[in-house]
Amino acid sequence: MSMPNAAGSAALSGVIPPVCTPLTPDYQVDVASFVRLLDHLLDGGVDGLFVLGSSSEAAYLTDAQRRVVLETVVGHVAGQVPVLAGVIDMTTPRVLEHVRAAVAAGVSGVVATAPFYTRTHPAEIRLHFRTIAAQGGLPVYAYDLPVSVHTKLGAGLLLELAAEGVLAGVKDSSGDDGGMRAVIMGREAPFSVLTGSEVTVDSALWMGADGVVPGLGNVDPHGYVELYRCASRGDWEAARAEQERLVRLFEIVKVGGTRMGGSSSGLGAFKAALHLRGVIDCPITALPQIPLNHDEIGRIGKLLATAGLL
Amino acid sequence: MSMPNAAGSAALSGVIPPVCTPLTPDYQVDVASFVRLLDHLLDGGVDGLFVLGSSSEAAYLTDAQRRVVLETVVGHVAGQVPVLAGVIDMTTPRVLEHVRAAVAAGVSGVVATAPFYTRTHPAEIRLHFRTIAAQGGLPVYAYDLPVSVHTKLGAGLLLELAAEGVLAGVKDSSGDDGGMRAVIMGREAPFSVLTGSEVTVDSALWMGADGVVPGLGNVDPHGYVELYRCASRGDWEAARAEQERLVRLFEIVKVGGTRMGGSSSGLGAFKAALHLRGVIDCPITALPQIPLNHDEIGRIGKLLATAGLL
C-alpha cells in the first residue's frame, strides 16, 4: 500500500513501474494498447505508476504525445493508485512547462532530473529543484540517472533538499547502492527512496528502501509485486528467489547487443516482451532507435518462456 | 559573403555568431533588446546569424520563447544574411517539432546535435540526421558539442553523411582541431566546416574551415569580422593579431570561477558585456543559472576596456 507524500503522510512505497508507451506503426501513442498495459500493471498489483520516465521513452515523445499519456493514465487509473509523471527536460524553464501539464492532468507527483546538456553545478541543481518545488505545487521526486544526465546526485545534496521539504523522494537509478544507503540512513523525515535497479531490489529493500521503479516490471509486474510482498512480510529467502528469477529474465535487455544503443536494446526488449505476451499491439520503439530483428525477438521469447511468462 | 547551401551553391561561410537571447527581469524574451543585438551584429558585418544555439540559451528557452526568437529574427533580418536555427532537443521526434517551427518561421537552415540523454549509437545518430534531413526540407548542419551531448561526431560519420547529401555542414565545438581537419581534407563537395572555438579561428581558417560561430562574437562582432577578412585576403599576421586580442577578451568567461557552472559563467559574461556595452537592457540569464555578482561584472568591464570595447 502506498500514498502520495504530503504533510503527515507516509512516504510513497512499493512497486511503481515506469510505464512503457506503446506506439502505433506510424509512431503515434497507441492509446488502446497503453490502456491494456495500465490494466496489466494494475491487475499485477502495483502500488503506483510512473509515466513519462526514461523507460516510457519520454525523451522521444513530443509534448503533444506526453499530454496524451498524462490524460490517458489519469483518466483510466482514476485514483486507484498514485500516478507520478516525469518532467524530463534540459533546464528549469522547460521542466516547469512539463510540470504545468502534469498538474493540469491531475497527477500525484512529478519526477525531475538535474539539468542536463548545460554544464551545471551543485548550486544550480539546488536552485533547479527549489524552483520546481516552489512553482509546482506537487511532491517532487529527484531522478538520479547519471548515465543520461551525466551528474550524480550526492547523498548530501539530496538530504539537504529533503530537510528543506523541497524533495519528497528520489528514484535512484545510479546503481550506487552505497550512496543510496547513505540517503536511507541520513533521512530524518519521510522521504521515499525508490531504487530504479531491476536486479538489486531485494537488497535495496533490505537496506530500507521504500520501493522500486522497475522497467522490467512492465513485463512481469506480478514478479516485482511478489518480491515486494515477500520482503514486506520478512520472508527474505522467498524475496531473493523471486529476485533471482527476475535477474535471469532481465537478460532480455542484452539481446540487442552492440549493434544498437542501450536505449534501443532495453526499451525494445520490454516492448517486444509485452507484444509477445499479448499486452500491446506493436513492439515499435521511437526514432532513432534501432529495432530488434526477428532472431533477437525470438531469443526474448525463449527467455520469457524460461521465466514462465509465455 | 555567404549563402545557404543548396545544389550548385557555395558552402555557408564567414562569421555567423550564435546570437544571445536577452531576457527581461522576469525571464521573458526581451524583444527590443534582441532586435538591438541583431542590429549590433549586422552592423558589425556578420555573414549570417545562428539563433537558438547553446550560446542563445536554447536549452533554457520554452518552445513559446523559441518561437518568439525565430519570428523576431526572420522578420527583422529580412533576408539580409542567412539565418540558421538550432533545433536542440533529446531525440528525433522532438527535434522534428523544432524543425517544423523553424521551417514555418522561414529560416535558411537548421543545426542539430546527435541524440542526447538516451544511450545512443552511431547507427542511431546516422538515422537521426537522415530523418531530419528527409523531413525538414532545409539544409541540416551537425552540431558537434561533446561537452553537452557526450558523443563526439567522428570525421568518418560526418563525411559519410556529407557524401549522402544529408548534412550541409558542421559546427564543430569539440575543440578537436585534428578531427576538424580530417573533415576539411576529406570532403568531396561543398560542406561548410564552421569552428565553434572562439580562440583558434585563425588556425581553423588556415586549415580550410569556412567560417566561425563565435559566442564571443556577440560582444565583439567587428573583431571576428576583421579577423575573417584579414584571413580571406591572406593577411595572416593581421588575422593572428586580431585573434590574440580576442583570446585576451575571452577571459571574461572565466570570471565566474568555480562557484557556478560553465554555462552560467560563459553566458553570463556575454550578457554582462552586452549590457555594459549598452546593447541589451538586462544581463539576466535563465534559471537555474547563477548570476554574476557586482564584483565579477566589474572585472568583465575591465577586460572590455582593455580590449578597447568600452
Next chain:
Amino acid sequence: MSMPNAAGSAALSGVIPPVCTPLTPDYQVDVASFVRLLDHLLDGGVDGLFVLGSSSEAAYLTDAQRRVVLETVVGHVAGQVPVLAGVIDMTTPRVLEHVRAAVAAGVSGVVATAPFYTRTHPAEIRLHFRTIAAQGGLPVYAYDLPVSVHTKLGAGLLLELAAEGVLAGVKDSSGDDGGMRAVIMGREAPFSVLTGSEVTVDSALWMGADGVVPGLGNVDPHGYVELYRCASRGDWEAARAEQERLVRLFEIVKVGGTRMGGSSSGLGAFKAALHLRGVIDCPITALPQIPLNHDEIGRIGKLLATAGLL
C-alpha cells in the same frame, strides 16, 4: 575460514582487508608499525590479508618498498591466513615483474587490474589476464576498480575467464552490485566474489558474495568479522545493524572534503584512525597526497569515539 583457490578447494572467503602501509616521517615503510597492524588484523579475526592494494598505497610505493611489504607480511603471518598481493601496474610486462616478486615472497595469490594508462580493449584485457595466469603459477584475482582503471570488467568477460580457469575470483570495487550479482549467479565453479565496498557488505553477502575486502577493515577489523559471522550464521538483522554502525564510521573518509583528492582523504583517514587507535606510529601518507590537518584529524577522532573505537 578460507583457503587459496585450487582444484577441488573452496573459494577464498570471509574478511580480507587491504592492509594499509604505515610510513615513517621520511616516507619509508614503517616495518614495526606494519607488524603491529598485521597483529591488529589477525587479532580481529580476519580470514586473509590483501597487501599492495589501492588502500595499501601500492600506487605510491617503489618496487623496493613493495618487496619490504611482501617479505614482512609473509614472514610474520607465516601461513596463519592466506595472503594476497596486489600486482598493480600499467601493462602485462610490468605486472609480470610484480608477480615474480610476489611468487618469490611466497604469497597465496595475486590481484591484478586491467591495463591502464594505455587505451585498451576487451581482447587485450583477456590476453592480459591469460598471460598473468599462465606465467604466474598462482591464483589470479581480477581487481575491478573503474575509478582508477577507467575500464569496467563486465560480467561476461569475468565469467569467460573464470570458466577457462584463468581467474580464481574478483575483487569488485566498482560499486555496481547488479553487475556483481550477474557474476555470482553466472559462475559454474568455485569463483571468489569479494566486494570492495565497505558500506554494502551485508547485501553483497546476501546476494551470495564470498567475502569482503574493506579498507575500513584496517580501522575496525572486529566490526567486519562480526558482520561476516552474523551473516554466515543467518542472523541478517544483526549483520545489518553492524553494517550500519560501520557505514556511520565510514564518514571518516569524507573529512578531507574538497581541498584534496579522494585518495588523500580516504587513505589519510584510515591512517589517522589507526594512529589515534595506537596501532601505527605516524599517520603520514605518501607524496603527493595532501595531509589531513589537526582539525580534520580531530573530527576523525570524534567519529571513532561515536563508533566505540576510542
Next chain:
Amino acid sequence: MSMPNAAGSAALSGVIPPVCTPLTPDYQVDVASFVRLLDHLLDGGVDGLFVLGSSSEAAYLTDAQRRVVLETVVGHVAGQVPVLAGVIDMTTPRVLEHVRAAVAAGVSGVVATAPFYTRTHPAEIRLHFRTIAAQGGLPVYAYDLPVSVHTKLGAGLLLELAAEGVLAGVKDSSGDDGGMRAVIMGREAPFSVLTGSEVTVDSALWMGADGVVPGLGNVDPHGYVELYRCASRGDWEAARAEQERLVRLFEIVKVGGTRMGGSSSGLGAFKAALHLRGVIDCPITALPQIPLNHDEIGRIGKLLATAGLL
C-alpha cells in the same frame, strides 16, 4: 636548432620525436634496431629525441628495459641533440625512481605526467611537479595526455608552475589547441610548448608553439623536419602542404580499427611502417597489445607508398 632549457638559454624547440622501442620476437629491447632507428631520426634532421614516452611503449617496458633504452640512446646520440626521457608512473615516489635512472644515464630533461590511477587534485598535481623538480636536478617537462592520465593540465596550473621555475615546458597531447594557445600567450619567460598532435603542427607553430613531438615522426622524420623548417622561414603555404601530406599518412593509425585498442592500432602502425621501411627488424608490440594482421600491414604499406615512403 634547440638546446636544453636552463638559466639564460632558449627554450627547447623543433622536431623531437617520441622514439619507438623496437622489440625482438621474444619481447626484449632490440638494441640493434633501436640504434638504426636513432640514426634514421638523426639523419632526418631532428632537433631532439624523446625516449620512454607513450609512443615508446614506456607503459609496457620493465624498469630493466627502460634502462637499456636510456643507456643506449645517451651513448649513441653522444650529445648531438638533447635527449628527453619519460618518467611515466603513477605517483611521485615511483616517478622519482625513474628520474634517478634518467639522471644517472645522462639525459637532458625529463617528461612527467600528473599522477594517475589515484584520485588526484590540482593541489596534489602541483606538489607532484614541485617535488620532481626539486629532487631531479634536470629540466622537467609536463606531459599533458588526458586520454591516458584522465586529468587535463589547465593553462593556469602550467603557467603557475612555469613562473615558479618548476616546469621548463609542456608536451601537449591533449588536442586542446585553445588551451595550448593560452599557455603560449600567457608565458612570461622561455617555456617550451611542444604539441604532441601529428596533424596540427603547422597551426600549433603558427600560434607560437616551439616544436612538435610527433609519434608519426618515427616513420617520416624528414617530413616533420621539412614542415618545421618551412614554418621557421615563414613559408607557411609549404608548411601546410607538407602537413597535409602527413595527415594523409597518419591514416595508418586507424588501420587496426575496432578489433583492438587505440594503443595497439597506433603503435602497431608505427612499428609496421618502420619495419616495411627497413629500419627495424620486427614490428612486434609489447603485450597485451593485439598485433596487426597481414592484411592490415598491407594497407599500411599502401599508405606509405602513397606518401612516397616506399
